[in-house]
Amino acid sequence: MIKIIMHGCNGHMGQVISEIVKNDESSTIVAGIDLNTERKNDYPVFQSFSECDIDADVIIDFASAKATDSLLDFCLQKSIPVVLCTTGLSNQQIERIEKESKKVAILKSANMSLGINTLLKLLQDAAKVFVPAGYDVEIIEKHHNQKIDAPSGTALALADSINEVFDNEYVYKYDRTLEREKRDKKEIGMSVVRGGTIVGEHEVIFAGTDEVIEIKHTAYSKAVFGKGAVEAAKFLAGKAPGLYNMSDVIK
Numbered sequence: 001m002i003k004i005i006m007h008g009c010n011g012h013m014g015q016v017i018s019e020i021v022k023n024d025e026s027s028t029i030v031a032g033i034d035l036n037t038e039r040k041n042d043y044p045v046f047q048s049f050s051e052c053d054i055d056a057d058v059i060i061d062f063a064s065a066k067a068t069d070s071l072l073d074f075c076l077q078k079s080i081p082v083v084l085c086t087t088g089l090s091n092q093q094i095e096r097i098e099k100e101s102k103k104v105a106i107l108k109s110a111n112m113s114l115g116i117n118t119l120l121k122l123l124q125d126a127a128k129v130f131v132p133a134g135y136d137v138e139i140i141e142k143h144h145n146q147k148i149d150a151p152s153g154t155a156l157a158l159a160d161s162i163n164e165v166f167d168n169e170y171v172y173k174y175d176r177t178l179e180r181e182k183r184d185k186k187e188i189g190m191s192v193v194r195g196g197t198i199v200g201e202h203e204v205i206f207a208g209t210d211e212v213i214e215i216k217h218t219a220y221s222k223a224v225f226g227k228g229a230v231e232a233a234k235f236l237a238g239k240a241p242g243l244y245n246m247s248d249v250i251k
């Protein structure tokens with residue numbers, strides 16, 4: 001039975017994970033951390049890591065980038081691996097995660113679904129064909145109106161996966177409203193929609209002369225992220241320090 005601390009336990013994803021774990025015989029949540037402690041849970045909830053003295057095998061994090069530094073402090077202090085799912089991290093935080101992963105196991109993934117993680121690999125094959133043939137790459141992402149960060153962590157991961165094939169030569173373009181020039185060949189454009197309760201849509205477009213290829217993923221429920229996160233937690237518990245991602249879990 002793996003013991004989990006749920007960071008962001010009273011948020012949308014925290015509640016999805018709580019339900020999954022409640023029905024899972026091989027994992028249990030031993031504590032939650034959340035700014036909001038009003039909700040009743042069947043485990044103790046602390047407002048911050050500094051108040052939590054409970055030990056665990058792994059932490060699942062779906063909270064806020066504002067809380068990522070205190071999360072890392074706690075993981076290092078207690079030597080507890082972490083499945084880091086929060087998006088909107090700064091470059092400094094990403095550098096720190098890389099550094100700290102030499103001391104504790106960290107699995108970082110902007111999207112825990114099987115679909116997106118498979119797409120990350122498939123896209124590289126598509127890009128190897130279309131980009132050298134001169135096709136432009138554009139990404140459109142759509143999310144609910146409660147989302148704080150833009151573009152989504154997944155949109156950035158999709159772009160990174162394509163960019164990696166071309167030695168990271170491509171520049172990301174988030175806003176064309178001030179442009180008075182044609183699109184540069186060496187850019188990947190990202191467009192963002194926010195509205196209602198859209199769970200998460202990501203579309204990658206390869207636009208060539210007289211043809212367009214659109215590869216799209218739609219999440220219909222947050223459960224796809226929750227299931228992946230619990231699977232990742234089971235994978236990471238007991239692992240040696242290192243930086244892991246979902247491709248280590250989904251073979």
Ligand SMILES: NC(=O)C1=CN([C@@H]2O[C@H](COP(=O)(O)OP(=O)(O)OC[C@H]3O[C@@H](n4cnc5c(N)ncnc54)[C@H](OP(=O)(O)O)[C@@H]3O)[C@@H](O)[C@H]2O)C=CC1
Pocket residue numbers: 007008009010011012013014033034035036047048061062063064065066067084085086087088109110111112113149225
């Ligand atoms: N990797 C993936 O597959 C996925 C990643 N995400 C990412 O996960 C994160 C959370 O998403 P979601 O559950 O929808 O967001 P919510 O806002 O619903 O939940 C976040 C929870 O964390 C709490 N929180 C905020 N700041 C702190 C803090 N400093 N310390 C402790 N708790 C804090 C919030 O409290 P309060 O409401 O009081 O602010 C809230 O209860 C986002 O970054 C999102 O992009 C989401 C889905 C999938």
Ligand SMILES: O=C(O)C1=N[C@H](C(=O)O)C[C@H](O)C1
Pocket residue numbers: 087110111143147151152153154155199200201
């Ligand atoms: O905030 C969300 O909801 C989601 N965030 C992640 C992201 O930023 O990519 C993953 C998913 O699309 C849902």
